[in-house]
Amino acid sequence: MQKNKRQILTAFLFIAVCIAAYFLIVREQNNKSASAQIFAMDTYMELTAYGKNAEEAVGAAKEEIERLDALLSTxxxxxxxxxxxxxxxxxxxxxxxxxxxxxxxxxxxxxxxxxxxxxxxxxxxxxxxxxxxxxxxxxxxxxxxxxxxxxxxxxxxxxxxxLPEGVEIDFGGIAKGYTSQRVAQIMQEYDINSAILNLGGNVQLVGAKPDGSSWKVAIKSPDEQEEYLGVLSAQNKAIITSGGYERYFEENGRKYHHIIDPKTGMPAYNGLQSVTIVSEDGTLADGLSTALYVMGTESAVKFWQNHNDEFDAILYTDDGTLYVTEGIADTFTSSHSITVLEKAVAF
CATH class of the missing domain: 1.10.3980.10 (ApbE-like superfamily)
Structure with a gap:
């Protein structure tokens, strides 16, 4: 009888050790990471993925970026x-x-x-x-x-x-957002549940960090005196910022930036220094970051109020006011005073 008890106990211990070893192996595989840097679409990109298929996923992502760059380049x-x-x-x-x-x-x-x-x-x-x-x-x-x-x-x-005679098209205002969205899909196809993709400042988050916590994404400040406007905690989101400070030239003491108002043909100066869009849809986020910048503060706020189920936004105005929509107000921290935009309140 005593011998049988020892055999049963030994068997249980063996099974427990095997289970523990299995979970250690799984955890180690899930914590594997792979990174890559690539220059495409006229910008530097960095991809980091975590999981047992991380290396293969990053390789496939690089191929997809290169394919889309060759397809969409003007x-x-x-x-x-x-x-x-x-x-x-x-x-x-x-x-x-x-x-x-x-x-x-x-x-x-x-x-x-x-x-x-x-x-x-x-x-x-x-x-x-x-x-x-x-x-x-x-x-x-x-x-x-x-x-x-x-x-x-x-x-x-x-x-x-x-295209009518003389008309030319350019997807530059939306292509990186679409590309980040496609890369996120590739990560999921390779069973990657944790990745951060930075396509020249366009950030796409896949899942949470490997430890289960939210990613921390710093939002760049247009002000040369400070590096960041604040930090956003997020998972499974595209976070895309547009601002006139990114690309510009100066002539006769005046700055001319690259975000052109299609109605005037001039750089858009409508009261905003930067617009950050937070959405599950990277393509939408990229396009709207440009559009809302062109529209200006009041129109941008009203647009969000009418489409608040599709995206959130961080708006930084020429007078230094920092607006954050209520959907992300609790997950955004800043040294600036924050004005929270509510869905049903008139602006």
């Missing part, structure tokens, strides 16, 4: 977008169809504050790689006649897009 005459701008007509891929649909939705909902046909105006200013130049009023008025996303003609039956 500076590459052989890309799909380069060919469309040159030939004015062509069959488009599923990626371009998706971006076209998203871009047109944002264009309509923001009354044209986001417009992918702004490219000729961007080029006139030198923000597409050429030497910076202040266009004349005559130049701008001529080019603005070409800025109208509603002039694009898409035939769904043949997947063919037609």
């Amino acid at each position: 500076g590459n005459d052989k890309s799909e977008i380069g060919q469309l701008n040159k030939n004015k007509k062509g069959q488009i891929s599923a990626d371009t169809q998706y971006l076209l649909n998203c871009s047109f939705t944002i264009y309509e909902e923001t009354d044209g504050a986001f417009d992918i046909t702004i490219y000729p105006v961007m080029r006139a200013w030198g923000f597409t790689g050429e030497e910076h130049h202040i266009p004349t009023e005559e130049e701008l008025q001529s080019l603005l006649q070409l800025v109208d996303a509603s002039s694009l003609q898409y035939d769904a039956s043949t997947q063919t897009l037609t």
Whole structure:
């Protein structure tokens, strides 16, 4: 009888050790990490993933970024977008169809504050790689006649897009957000539940940190005297910021930045220094960060109040006021005084 008890106890101990060893192995596999740096879409990107398939996932993510860069680049005459701008007509891929649909939705909902046909105006200013130049009023008025996303003609039956003569498109205001969204999907396909993807300041979070806590994402300040506006705790979100401080040139003591108002052809100066969009949809976040910056404070706030189920926002104004929408107010910390925007309160 005593011998049987010892055998049973030994068996239980063996099983317990095996279970403990199994969980240690699983935990070690889940804590494996892989990182990569890549230059694409005219910016530096950093990808970090955690999990047993982290290395494979990061490798697949790099391939996807390179594929989309080659597909969507306006500076590459052989890309799909380069060919469309040159030939004015062509069959488009599923990626371009998706971006076209998203871009047109944002264009309509923001009354044209986001417009992918702004490219000729961007080029006139030198923000597409050429030497910076202040266009004349005559130049701008001529080019603005070409800025109208509603002039694009898409035939769904043949997947063919037609551009009017002189019109050119550029997905630069939305492509990185879409790319980060695609990379997040790839991470999930490889069973990665924890990753942080930084595509030139466009941050995409996959799940939580490996220890289960939220990621801490610093929001860059437009003010040269400080590094960050604050820190946001988040999981499974795209966090994308647009601001005139990112790319600009100076002439005769005045700054001219790269966020162009499609209605005027001029850099947008409508009361905002920066706009940060927080959403589960990276493509939407990228497009709206530009659109709301162009729209200005009052219109941006009203737009959020009408679409608060789709995104949250951090708005930093020219007079130093920091607005944070109520959906993320409890997870954003800052040394600045914060004004919380509520859904149902008139602005």
